[in-house]
Amino acid sequence: MTRGPNRWRPETVGPVKCFLLDTGPGPLVGFSIRTGDPADTGGDACLSPFPNAAIREAQRLRALVTLRQVHSDTVVEVSDSEFVSDAVEGDALMTMIPGVGLGIKVADCLPAYFWDAGLRSVGLAHCGWRGTAAGIAPGLARALSARLEVSPRRLRFALGPCICHDCYEVGPEVAERFEDLDCAVRPSPTPGSFRLDLRAAVRGQLLALGLHESSGLQLCTRENPATCFSHRRDHANGRNVAFIALR
Ligand SMILES: [Zn+2]
Numbered sequence: 001m002t003r004g005p006n007r008w009r010p011e012t013v014g015p016v017k018c019f020l021l022d023t024g025p026g027p028l029v030g031f032s033i034r035t036g037d038p039a040d041t042g043g044d045a046c047l048s049p050f051p052n053a054a055i056r057e058a059q060r061l062r063a064l065v066t067l068r069q070v071h072s073d074t075v076v077e078v079s080d081s082e083f084v085s086d087a088v089e090g091d092a093l094m095t096m097i098p099g100v101g102l103g104i105k106v107a108d109c110l111p112a113y114f115w116d117a118g119l120r121s122v123g124l125a126h127c128g129w130r131g132t133a134a135g136i137a138p139g140l141a142r143a144l145s146a147r148l149e150v151s152p153r154r155l156r157f158a159l160g161p162c163i164c165h166d167c168y169e170v171g172p173e174v175a176e177r178f179e180d181l182d183c184a185v186r187p188s189p190t191p192g193s194f195r196l197d198l199r200a201a202v203r204g205q206l207l208a209l210g211l212h213e214s215s216g217l218q219l220c221t222r223e224n225p226a227t228c229f230s231h232r233r234d235h236a237n238g239r240n241v242a243f244i245a246l247r
Contacts, residue, residue, distance in 0.1 A: 008031075013059070015054055023115075027115045027247060028247060029244050031160050032243070034229055052103060055243060059243070062081050062099040063081045065078055066103040066104070072131065073134035075093075075140050076090040076094075080097075091126040099247075102122060103124070104124050107239050108162060108232055110199060112202055113244050123144050124244050125140045127201075141155055157212075158217075161219035162199060167223065181205065184196060
């Protein structure tokens with residue numbers, strides 16, 4: 001098991017176990033840890049579609065909003081704490097409202113967390129291979145930069161857990177979508193297959209825009225059944241929830 005840097009610490013409040021990133025005076029940045037028997041892929045406190053209320057309560061947020069995720073490049077701004085979860089399609093969220101949490105549900109896909117140096121905004125992107133190839137993370141960075149009227153250099157990002165490149169075999173039709181991010185794709189021992197490094201792909205896109213990277217939580221979702229749901233391992237509906245909020 002790969003341990004993340006120790007700026008991410010586990011915390012339990014009521015039924016909700018999370019990793020939280022120490023951002024100093026920065027935003028609340030977290031990742032829900034699954035509870036219960038790893039063999040049980042349902043009935044879990046972290047299981048979508050019922051995690052929002054439990055996490056919102058545990059972290060004392062006014063709201064925790066999620067999207068109907070469709071592996072798109074659509075960025076949605078939450079400008080109202082009455083925003084209805086799962087009613088809008090999209091794969092990245094941003095807000096300037098303190099106390100309104102943004103949530104992304106993941107089981108192998110990479111959550112990318114964003115905030116600005118002036119602590120006026122937060123954002124969160126759902127990065128699977130389709131969204132990453134479509135530029136969801138740099139799209140969110142550009143949207144935040146435009147909304148705040150600041151350079152992307154004023155933005156920070158942190159990467160959450162995801163399936164690691166050793167566990168993520170893809171075909172040539174996926175690999176060719178990452179031609180201009182060649183650090184992200186390597187040949188696999190399986191003939192005709194490739195290994196995709198989602199983390200390297202998203203990091204490459206964001207560093208190229210000039211963003212600064214904070215400590216990531218480097219867990220492989222597929223290799224850590226006690227902590228993480230994994231679509232490729234479980235073929236089930238369980239999801240961890242990545243969340244961020246301005247304090
Ligand atoms: Zn792995």
